[in-house]
Amino acid sequence: MIAAWAPRLAHRLAVLWRSRRDGRASVPPAQAAIVEPPPLDEMDADGPPLLKVWLFGGLAPVAACRSFTVPLDAPTSLRSLMAMMVERFGPAFRELVMQDNGQIYGCCRLFLDGFPVEVDDIIDPARGPRNLELIVLTSSEGG
Amino acid sequence: MSLLKKKPAAAADDAWLASSCALCYGTCSILAHRVDGTVIKIEGNPDSVVGKGKLCGKGVSGIMTHYDPHRLTKPxxxxxxxxxxxxxxxxxxxxxxxxxxxxxxxxxxxxxxxxxxxxxxxxxxxxxxxxxxxxxxxxxxxxxxxVAGGGLHCGNGAHLISGIMHASWSVVPDFEYCNYAVYFGASKGHSAGHASCSNMGLAADARARGMRMVVVDPMCNFAAAKATEWVPLRVGTDAALALAMCNVMVNELGIFDAPYLKAKTNGPYLIGPDQLYLRDPATKEPLVWDEKKGVALPYTAVPAEDMALEGNYQVDGVPCRPSFVILKEHLRKFTPEQAEKITTVPAADIRRLGGEFGREARVGSTIVIDGVTVPYRPVAAIAFRGAQGHMNSVYNFLAVDLLNQMVGAADVAGSCLGFNPASHGFPETGRLRYVPKAGPDGLMVTGMWMGYHYPYPxxxxxxxxxxxxxxxxxxxxxxxxxxxxxxxxxxxxxxxxxxxxxxxxxxxxxxxxxxxxxxxxxxxxxxxxxxxxxxxxxxxxxxxxxxxxxxxxxxxTDSRSNFPFIFNLPGGMGEWCWSIRQPxxxxxxxxxxxxxxxxxxxxxxxxxxxxxxxxxxxxxxxxxxxxxxxxxxxxxxxxxxxxxxxxxxxxxxxxxxxxGVIKWPKKPEEVYWRAFEDVRVPIYWEFLKVAGDKIAAIAEPRGVSIPREYYEPLPDFLPCPSHQCEHKGFDYFAFYYRDIIHTNSFTMENPWLDEAARLDPYSYTVAIHKDTALSRGLAHGDVVDIETEGGRKVTGRLCLTEAIHPEGLGIAALAGHWGDGMPIAKGKGVFFNELLEVDWDHSSPVNQNLDLCVKVKVTKLGAKP
Missing domain, CATH: 3.40.50.740 (Rossmann fold)
Structure with a gap:
């Protein structure tokens, strides 16, 4: 039986389970604000640019520091940076950010110069000094 | 009347303020009318998509909560x-x-x-x-x-499975296009839950348009009373019914959407004798059988249409089969006759319901919406608190969703929709953009969730x-x-x-x-x-x-009435909407x-x-x-x-x-995103078995046995503790249900809602089937003790009705306050949760959901005074 929507039914083909956009325009890209990173207080004019890493929430106490700096000698992956932090700050830090299989918890949020980044992203030293913020958000909830 | 049309009157202070309700988590948009510093009326805000100008009884009674003299005013x-x-x-x-x-x-x-x-x-x-x-x-x-009872009682299962299968916190029928909806213990569109008031209008319009609605529930109340058909079942047995309906569709009638299963699920993935994927040695990707080439290849290397869904194969000497055919064979054991014994739903009805669902799905059809051609599957099977409120909630909910998955009725026109899991963002800034994406093994990772603890991986x-x-x-x-x-x-x-x-x-x-x-x-x-x-x-x-x-x-003040912002936006076409709360x-x-x-x-x-x-x-x-x-x-x-x-x-x-709000139009590619995003969902939960093995490896050496039947890749009916109670005299399945005029225990203090509840024959009583009550010498109005085999006890007054399963004992809402701080609520209704044990034995070993049904003995204390 054809219901009231029948006039809107275009055609009966084998279902197309691939996208078909029919020439519609795509969504415009994000227009995020562009801002300069805040100045770093430990810059060395002659050295490589520095990455200042800020730790918040439960990370700062286990690392026993709020921030530290890392020289950006070359393009650096956030994954390698996380591994360095786990090595440096020990098992309590690792427990907060990293699963036993080495994957970073989804609740561990990373922001580079204020913008969210993924652990596989690369920090490019050519863009000068940078700020990286880490915080672990609480996870389990229902409702 | 919209906010802008409401003109200030002569009073010095006469304002209509656009804000958001908080009498339940539906957070419908409201207009609060304030005159000389006093809020005198609350209406729905017609400018908003959240509620669409409608407001339920709870919402309009909000001023009584607001001005309650028993509210705290000092630390x-x-x-x-x-x-x-x-x-x-x-x-x-x-x-x-x-x-x-x-x-x-x-x-x-x-x-x-x-x-x-x-x-x-x-x-x-x-x-x-x-x-x-x-x-x-x-x-x-x-x-x-x-969130205390919030997740344990309403969402640990529903949100988990909705997230994995629909990239969404919950699911609804696509009311505008759906022709046949089956509700398993759900009340979407009947004045409770997500997008509460919006869904009320959508559901009512759908019913007026001719959408058939079947409600599977131990009790015929808010949803079932308005349905085409009420299917009473034994509490907690939803999986048995849903799997039998799947069996009827897939095995007895041969109805399934092969192109969908090949392209959008892990149905083609090859499974070995160890119940795990066969994987490509180099890439570790799951293998599928390429029917054209006659070889096993990583799923990313084979066009979907060439993937085998059925058959027996050998890969490097290992026998294997596509997961779909394993599921198909698994379903055979759920015969309608066997399901009847578990659920009490007659086998003939199960066959009819399975057939209706399959045929109404119109597998293979498409529809053009706003110039975009999308698959059209005008059927939806949804579940919520009722089906998921048990230790077996994962399988209950997954079994229900398999009905959708078998016929491709997932996030396409007319189907079961996750509400709003794909957004292309606010056009002017590109913010609020999120879409599901492929994660490990090509399975879907939600784009937006309650937080960053995604259900998958x-x-x-x-x-x-x-x-x-x-x-x-x-x-x-x-x-x-x-x-x-x-x-x-x-x-x-x-x-x-x-x-x-x-x-x-x-x-x-x-x-x-x-x-x-x-x-x-x-x-x-x-x-x-x-x-x-x-x-x-x-x-x-x-x-x-x-x-x-x-x-x-x-x-x-809140910059948002919801987190995430789509939490209470209705599914389907229409508009995106962001609403706020202001004092x-x-x-x-x-x-x-x-x-x-x-x-x-x-x-x-x-x-x-x-x-x-x-x-x-x-x-x-x-x-x-x-x-x-x-x-x-x-x-x-x-x-x-x-x-x-x-x-x-x-x-x-x-x-x-x-x-008050900002709105922008939805696009078909957003609402019916499933055909546009290259993601698959698991009809075979291989990862569940893997997780079970890992959890057992940690727990069992410490003496905690992990019941592995909860960690099988395919859903089964697993009985609740209540189903296994054999003590003499304990012959009713007690459960509670959402009373749409109340939210948790909070609104019991509202005098208008209390008055409505006192007028309602069920809100403060214990619903029991007329025939079974009379056969036990119980009469309408009798005061009874309701006791569990563990000795937990509550007292209530019976309300005899035919609108409940003969084995059921239905208690409304979260009533029975005993404290002095909420004097209107004190002593009203029955405190059902007093009957619930809170321990490992009554919690799901998968998702920690509490079992919310309990076998009880009913003892008459006295007659109605």
Whole structure:
């Protein structure tokens, strides 16, 4: 039986389970604000640019520091940076950010110069000094 | 009438303020009419998509809650150190400074020792409160965050499976195009739950248009009473019925959507004798059988149409089959006749329902919507609290969704929709853009969730350090072990390295909302310090050291009425919409907004930078709107930052206060995203078996046996504890159901809603089937004891009806208050949760869901006076 929507039914083909956009325009890209990173207080004019890493929430106490700096000698992956932090700050830090299989918890949020980044992203030293913020958000909830 | 058309009258103060309701988590948009400083009326806001101008009985009665003289107006401190049920705390009024100093001192001590010793708990009724409370918890550094009964009773299963299968917190029929909807213990569109009032209109229009609606439920109430057909079933047996319907469709009638299963599910993935995927040695990707080439290749290397769904194969000497054919064979054991024995639904009805669902799906059809051709599957099987409120909630819910998956009725026109899991963003800024994407093994990862603990990929189980043990039982959300009778035993078993010392609560009455009061009370006594931000003194307050008077929704500001913002947007075509909350009235007495209290506490504790960073992360603030670490902001400033960040510098809090909401049109590619995104969903849960093995490897050496039947890749019917009770005389399945005029235990204090409940024959009584009651000598109005085999007992008055399964005993809502702080609520109705055990034996070993049905004995105490 054809219901009231029948006039809107275009055609009966084998279902197309691939996208078909029919020439519609795509969504415009994000227009995020562009801002300069805040100045770093430990810059060395002659050295490589520095990455200042800020730790918040439960990370700062286990690392026993709020921030530290890392020289950006070359393009650096956030994954390698996380591994360095786990090595440096020990098992309590690792427990907060990293699963036993080495994957970073989804609740561990990373922001580079204020913008969210993924652990596989690369920090490019050519863009000068940078700020990286880490915080672990609480996870389990229902409702 | 829209906000702009409502002209100010002659009074000095006559304003209509666009805001958001908070009488339930539906958070419908409202217009509050204030005259000379008094809110005199609340209506739905027709300019908003959230509620679409409609408002339920709870919403219009909000002013009675707002002006309730029993609301707290001053901070209180207990003087009696002895805590217990009904023990007078000896409340003493104190100043805010003293109260906050006391709370901050305790929290700072704990934070310095081990921040995990703090548990934070918040009500889900005020959904926007997730932002400040989650941020406070994260900033503090505790992972112990709970919503009390919220997840245990309504969402641990529903949200998990909806997230994995539909990238969404919950599911609804696509009301505009659906022709045949089957509800398994759900009430979407009937004045409760997500998008409550919006869905009411959509569901009503759909029914008027001719959508057939079948409601599977032990009780014929709010949804079933308006349905085409009510299918009464034995409580907790939804999976048996759904799997039998699947069997009828797939095996007896041969109805399934092969192109969909090949392209959008893991149905073609090859499974070996060990129940695991066969994987490509080089890429580790699951293999599929390429029917054209006659070889096994990684799923990414084979066009979907060439993937085999059936057949037996050998790959490097290993016998294997596509997961779909394993599922297909698995379904054969769920014959309608066998399902009838489990569910009591006649086999002939099961065959008819399965056939109707399959045929109405119109497999192979497409439809053009706004110029876009999308698959058309005008059927939906949805589930919610009823089906998922059991230990077997994962399989119950998954079995229901397999009905959709078999015919491709998933996130396409007319089908079962996750509500709004794909957004292309606000056009002017590109913010709020999220779409599901492919994760490990090509399976779908949700683009938007309640947080960043996505349902898939599941985390690696580990020896737990969370009090709720969710880091071991990684598919759990809200945990029963924060209040369970065996919590200490479990913590010792798993060597949890600390114990909770402080509890910060917002609006939960956990004494009533989880389970039996004695067990919860014992767990609360273990805390050294409890502070609560609340509207009333509740039964929970008896265990608090400090109680802080909160502002309600008519006195508060929120940059969003929901978290995430789509939480209460209706599914289907229409508009995206962002609504806010703004105050229509001033605080009474010394009431303060909870968000401001948290900002103040953070400053006193010395964690403002952490709180601000957590707020930045929680709501994804981007430069230049990110909060600076060292500045103390007001909550209005935080709200302003979020709004400007998302909608542009000109649309801050003031703009939203004036305009109420912002809207932009949805596109078919967003609403019916399934055909446009290259993701698959699992009809075969290989990862569940893997997780079960890992969890068992941790738990079983410590003496905790993991029942592996819960971790099989394909759903089964697993009986609840109540199904296994064989004690003589315990012959009713007691359950509770949502009463649409009440929200949890909170609205019981509202005099208008109380009056409505007293007029309703069911709200404060115990529904029992007329025939079985009379056969046992029970009459309408009889006062009875309802007792579990464990000796838990409540008393109630019977209401005889034919609108309940003959074995059922239905109790409405969360009633039965005994405290003096909510005098209108006190003594009304039946406190069902008193019958529920809270322990390992009554919790799902997969997702920690409590079992919410219980076998009881009914004993007559006396006749109606």
């Amino acid at each position: 209180l401190k207990r003087t009696n150190p002895v805590k217990g049920i009904g023990v007078d705390p000896g409340w003493k009024e104190i100043s805010w400074d003293e109260a906050l100093d006391t709370v901050a001192r305790e929290l700072k001590r704990i934070r310095d020792e081990d921040p995990r010793k703090l548990t934070v708990m918040r009500t889900t009724t005020v959904t926007a409160s997730r932002v400040p409370f989650q941020a406070f918890s994260a900033g503090f550094g505790t992972p112990n965050f709970s 599941i985390a690696e189980p580990r020896l737990p350090t969370n009090l709720g043990l969710q880091d071991l039982f990684v598919m759990g959300m809200t945990s029963p072990f924060l209040t369970s009778s065996d919590q200490e035993e479990l913590w010792q078993t798993f060597s949890v390295p600390y114990r909770p010392e402080a509890l910060l609560n917002f609006g939960c009455n956990i004494m009533m909302s989880v389970g039996t009061s004695q067990t919860v009370a014992e767990s609360l006594k273990k805390y050294k310090f409890i502070a609560s931000i609340d509207l009333y003194l509740t039964e929970f307050s008896d265990f608090c050291d400090i109680v802080l008077p909160d502002c309600d929704y008519l006195q508060s 229509a009235d001033q605080p009474q007495g010394e009431q303060r907004r909870h968000s401001e209290v948290l900002l103040d506490l953070a400053e006193r504790i010395g964690m403002t930078p952490d709180f601000n960073a957590a707020l930045n992360a929680s709501i994804n603030l981007a430069p230049p709107y990110r909060l600076a670490p060292d500045r103390r902001y007001s909550w209005d400033e935080v709200c302003d930052a979020e709004l400007k960040c998302n909608f542009g510098a000109e649309r801050g809090l003031d703009w939203f206060k004036q305009h």
